[in-house]
Amino acid sequence: MPSNWLVLIVLALATIGFVIGRARAIQSAGGETRDLHSLPSYYGTHVAMMAAVPAIGLLLIWLIAQPLIINSSVASSIPDSAIAETDLGLVMSDVRRVADGLDVAVSQGAMTTQDAQNLNADETDVRAELAKVGVALGSDVSVPILEAAQDYRQKSKVGSMAMAAAVLTLVAGGMFFAVGRTNKSFRARNVVESGIKTLLLAAASLAILTTLGIVLSLVFNTVEFFKLYPLSEFFFGLTWAPSFGGGSELGFLPLLWGTLYISIIALAVAVPIGLFAAIYLSEYASPKMRSVAKPLIEILAGIPTIVYGLFALLTVGPLLVSIFGADGVGIMKAGTAVMTAGLVMGVMLIPFVSSLSDDIINAVPQSLRDGSYGLGATRSETIKQVVLPAALPGIVGAILLAASRAIGETMIVVLGAGAAARLSLNPFEAMTTVTAKIVSQLTGDADFASPEALVAFALAMALFIITLGLNVVALYIVRKYREQYE
Amino acid sequence: MFDTDNAKNTMTQTDIKFSAKNVQVFYGENHAIKDVNVELEDKTVTAFIGPSGCGKSTFLRCLNRMNDTIDICKVKGDILLDGEDIYDKRVDPVQLRAKVGMVFQKPNPFPKSIYDNVAYGPRIHGLARSKAELDEIVEKSLRGAAIWNEVKDRLDAPGTGLSGGQQQRLCIARAIATKPEVLLMDEPCSALDPIATAQVEELIDDLRKDFSVVIVTHSMQQAARVSQKTAFFHLGNLVEFGETPQIFTNPEDERTESYITGRIG
Missing domain, CATH: 1.20.5 (Single alpha-helices involved in coiled-coils or other helix-helix interfaces)
Structure with missing residues (x-):
């Protein structure tokens, strides 16, 4: 019995249980629902819950466990001669494919159940038979594999039957138990x-x-990496030059510098613009203006970062080159540069900063503003001296959240900042970040035993710790100051 | 305020501080204040009493144009401060509020130190030329608000850390630090316990020497204790205005009498 049918049956039984439980509760109170401890629907829900929850739990566990158990028992029955050339994993995947193929053949009527069970690889070309029903196999099916597949099918079938039986028994048992303890003083609601x-x-x-x-x-994986590559060279190395042939230098510092540099430029763009936008929206804009402008700014947050990346690559980069490139100031060689990625990432972060800061500024009590206006302060004095100081912890929190977002950003960097890892102060040079390098180390045919691939995990770990640290600091600041002002 | 001298000609009596004529206030469709005429004297405590929603706080907030911060609020009629119309286009509400200070119902100290709270007004209005002068203003204001002895050793502590009564006196100190001519108080004791209330009331009586004080209160005993003049508002109308003893012992209007004796309100 397929498991989705089983789930439907369990749910149907649970629904019936709901009706029974409800009816029994009402009956036990003699039709007077006010005498019940809980509302009738709670008794129904109680029975339905007792029927369905353990049964579905068992079903889930069984679905996970059964293939594992059958796999290992079938695997142990395959003779060593069949595994000689390849490894066990490949043989087992062949077995499963053949078994699935036989299932398909039976369900399409190309074979009877009996045929499938009695097939003999020496007499029948199983590969051709299965190809007829649309199952393509990579190689001819040998005798041990066919036998293993038949064994696999047999055991799966038995397992499924047992599962259905066990689940249905559990449904019945749960329902029986729940209905049994339903009476008017039973605390079903609790x-x-x-x-x-x-x-x-x-x-x-x-x-x-x-x-x-x-x-x-x-x-x-990080531990694995540090077994192959010295810790000090990773953290203090000034060169990033991976080569899959061996002898790579995997220094973390150029990547960290690129990450920080791009993030700093991004924040230098996003924080003032976002904050000023938030101040305008929360303090000056009319409700009408606000209701239009706020969603429009938040649209920025909904743009996928790859689109920002394209914007950086195709628009901002060439624009910057035309100003700072060989025809202009002459300090920019190509469109991909720290500045390109930083500016675009800054635009991406504006809605983060503005939306969070706006909420925080709005949360400053009106009584503080009134107090300030009542002393003859203007709007901007009130904002500078009362509203912003009161909102500052929240704003700092918003900025730190934006910073961890900037540090983790990948797509804009890949497209906007280039791929060269370098330690330089010139913002018009190409640099790269930790995230972009994680991508490039793991794409392609990576051998997961080499330090060149494993370094990605060390990079990810370092990045994770940095952003985690930022988030912890952000939360700490927000909490600490919030206490003081309340 | 505008500094033209022709305005001075309209002054009738020097001891009239505020003079309101046919004041109407609308909150959107709601007609909150109907045709109020009243003259408030200088160096006097005037109490506004009346049931909730009668418009006394609204009228108080008209006197320093705090209602300007509410979009849907419209004020009609004339309110003259020292004979000058405060709703004239040439009047900057910000400067008006420096002249007409306000203390609110709930203590609202800024999240700053006690010193900075009091120095806030003098700083934004440039009242002090030096640090020493500012120190002097702060001390004088805190003494004026009868809180100096309690806070003199912890001027750097946050104002929000004080008790409710202390916070309210701090707010009063903050309001008098800008040297206003009139002090508006919107139920200043409603969030305070009886002891803190007694301190604030005593303070109000002291303030009368230097300021004209207008206080909105729900407590008729408080009005009787602190004020010389009382105005009774009901459903947006100014029902009766007169000497406090007169209002409380021998009111002319029967609505006033009903309210004072507890039959309405």
């Missing part, structure tokens, strides 16, 4: 609400666990 609490908790922990998983995958 049970349902603790169920909802568990659901919310699960969602929160899933997010945290994912983060943890990402960090761990970074950590393991």
